[in-house]
Every structure is written in C-alpha cells, then in structure tokens.
Amino acid sequence: MHTIHVNRIEEMYQHPDIALAIGFFDGIHLGHLTVINKMIEIAEEKKLKKAVMTFDPHPSVVLNPEKKRTDYLTPLNEKKRIFESLGVDYLFIVPFTSKFAAMAEKDFIRDYLTNNHVKEVIAGFDFTYGKFGKGNMLKLAEDRQGFNVTAVSKKAMNNEKISTTDIRRMLTEGEVLKANEQLGRPYKIAGIVVQGEKRGRTIGFPTANVMPDEDYVMPKLGVYAVTLKQVATGETFKGVCNIGYKPTFHDPSKSAVSIEVHIFDFSESIYGERVEVFWHEFLRPEQKFSGIDALIAQINLDKGQAEEILRDIDRSSVL
Structure with missing residues (x-):
C-alpha cells in the first residue's frame, strides 16, 4: 500500500x-x-x-x-x-x-x-x-x-x-462484548512491554506491563479476559489483564493507569517487545483488597473465569 x-x-x-x-x-x-x-x-x-x-x-x-x-x-x-x-x-x-x-x-x-x-x-x-x-x-x-x-x-x-461514538461509550462502560460485536473483531491496544514494579512475580502472577504506543481509547478500569500477541513471532497467548491504578498498593490520585497482563503458562522475558492486547470480556471493576492473601485469592478466581471464557477463542481470529 x-x-x-x-x-x-x-x-x-x-x-x-x-x-x-x-x-x-x-x-x-x-x-x-x-x-x-x-x-x-x-x-x-x-x-x-x-x-x-x-x-x-x-x-x-x-x-x-x-x-x-x-x-x-x-x-x-x-x-x-x-x-x-x-x-x-x-x-x-x-x-x-x-x-x-x-x-x-x-x-x-x-x-x-x-x-x-x-x-x-x-x-x-x-x-x-x-x-x-x-x-x-x-x-x-x-x-x-x-x-x-x-x-x-x-x-x-x-x-x-453502528457508530464510533457508541463503541467508545461501550468500551468506557465495560461493555466489551457489545463493542466487539460492532467492531466485528476484538478491540485491540498495541504497545511495548516495559519494566514494571515486578510485584506480580512475588505473588505468583508475573505480568507484562504494556505501554500503549499510540493514543488509544482506554477501556473501563478493571479486570478482563484477554489475548496477547507477540508481534515479532506472531504467537498469541491467553491471559487475564488488569487496567488501572492497583489501589491495593497505590493511591489512585498519585498513580498512573497501567495495563498489566498475566499470560497463562508463559515464563519468557519479553521486555522491549511490541505486543497487541485483545480485549474479550470484562470480568470485574478494579478494587482495593485488605491484603495480599485476599488479592491472590481473587486473582485465582479471575484467572479461572478468564480461562473458561477464552477456552473456545480461536487465536487466529484476532487481526
């Protein structure tokens, strides 16, 4: 072209x-x-x-x-x-x-x-x-x-x-399924995997911290079932993503929004790589937990729910 x-x-x-x-x-x-x-x-x-x-x-x-x-x-x-x-x-x-x-x-x-x-x-x-x-x-x-x-x-x-305005509204209200239906494909945000706080690995859930490389519409803050594609290899993996301020650890008024993806059954280092995050379904709003144990218990629930949602996702169907 x-x-x-x-x-x-x-x-x-x-x-x-x-x-x-x-x-x-x-x-x-x-x-x-x-x-x-x-x-x-x-x-x-x-x-x-x-x-x-x-x-x-x-x-x-x-x-x-x-x-x-x-x-x-x-x-x-x-x-x-x-x-x-x-x-x-x-x-x-x-x-x-x-x-x-x-x-x-x-x-x-x-x-x-x-x-x-x-x-x-x-x-x-x-x-x-x-x-x-x-x-x-x-x-x-x-x-x-x-x-x-x-x-x-x-x-x-x-x-x-079908309108861009409605799709934007759907995404910001967490209605990802409806937005994807009108898009005809899963909504996508592309970016670079950057160094984060590495707190996830200390509790058994390492994450890829994705920094968008363009000005995308951000979905409603919360937890989602997602797939993540490594652009260099073309491989796509399933995962669960939190977009938000991580209020269990940070004061939202003093923190920036981050996109963190826990990729299932994945242990490679992909810092500096370009990836694409595909948003499939909203699981729950972001919330502050009383402690690490409560957070880990909820992440396990989120992971199980995301695995069930993504079970029949065709990895080749994402653009």
Whole structure:
C-alpha cells in the first residue's frame, strides 16, 4: 500500500485512476467495512486502483475544541495496518486544519477528487465536506466532475446504527462484548512491554506491563479476559489483564493507569517487545483488597473465569 501524507495537494496526483472511499473511519467497524468493501467491489468491477482518504487529526480538534477527540479506537498507524490488510492500494492522509475546514465545496471536489484521478467516490450516507459541512452526498452527486458517487446506507445492529461514538461509550462502560460485536473483531491496544514494579512475580502472577504506543481509547478500569500477541513471532497467548491504578498498593490520585497482563503458562522475558492486547470480556471493576492473601485469592478466581471464557477463542481470529 502506498501511503501519501498530503502536505501539498500536488503530492496526491501521481497515480492511476482510483475508486476512493472517504471518511475518518475511526474503529474501522462493520459500518466502515461496508463502505470499504463497496469501494473494493466497484474498483475491481471498473478495473480501478483501490484507495482510501482519511483525515488527521479528528475534525473535532478544529471544529469543536471544547469536546475535541484526541484518543482513538484505531490510531493512525493501526488504521494504516488494517487498510493494508484489506488490500487498499493508496491511502491519502489529509491534515484536517482550519484552512481545510473552510474550503469551498467545489474546491474540495476539484482538488481532492477530480484532479486526483478519482473515478468513483464511495462514502457513508452521512459524509459531509466543505465549509460548515454544507456539502453532503446528495450535493456531491449533483456537483460531481468526472466521477460517479455511491452513498452507502447505515449499517445497523439490533435496530441501532453502528457508530464510533457508541463503541467508545461501550468500551468506557465495560461493555466489551457489545463493542466487539460492532467492531466485528476484538478491540485491540498495541504497545511495548516495559519494566514494571515486578510485584506480580512475588505473588505468583508475573505480568507484562504494556505501554500503549499510540493514543488509544482506554477501556473501563478493571479486570478482563484477554489475548496477547507477540508481534515479532506472531504467537498469541491467553491471559487475564488488569487496567488501572492497583489501589491495593497505590493511591489512585498519585498513580498512573497501567495495563498489566498475566499470560497463562508463559515464563519468557519479553521486555522491549511490541505486543497487541485483545480485549474479550470484562470480568470485574478494579478494587482495593485488605491484603495480599485476599488479592491472590481473587486473582485465582479471575484467572479461572478468564480461562473458561477464552477456552473456545480461536487465536487466529484476532487481526
């Protein structure tokens, strides 16, 4: 996949004719995949290259600073990886700046679509563009210059539109199963295994302390059944994870949130390695225990519950 960070508009134009899916695509959930798959279908039918245009940062950073979104279900590098795995040929990353937000609708059409060798535009029914977001899919079809327009209708689940906003809410409320259902895969946070306090090994439960390498949406604090993938080897292991402040040992007001995974039947040192944590099910909220014995007893219960949940998990099913 050829990735183009659009610092100058002319940088986009050196490629063959394309079918282009447009959107922010945070999460690349089942609704987004409907758009991407439609683009792929049209590109293959029309013998066009497959392309996606996305934006960075989230438009709210410019348009609504008081409620700006700076953490993501799929940060930029994760988006790139998923788009490449889907067979996208060209990825255009457009800086969402004040100047871009104020662009006239027809200028957007000319500079980012017509002059960009776009022959097919595919986007969700609610995609907007141009100053004040006045351009929409109906208007794009009316004002198009040299390309066709396909608006993809909403993707619903249980009679509700699948949306990034809802998935974010589900994760922060511990509703991981529902979030994963709308994503179409387990939620994932990638990062590096770093040195921790090494307290877990002293009580029989060594953990991998994972520091996220991008700005991910953090799930509700608590304990989860997870799988962990070593990126270098491709191996995936089952485990139980605590995300939180470890209140039995720390004052939450003076501590940072940590992600610690106890990997079942695993004794290797993986410090410095990049790993991916897949969140399968919320077990319980984080809590402060009266002492080490009570903590160990609860961890044993958590481990048993996680093993039961993960028993039928297909390790190859995680992306």
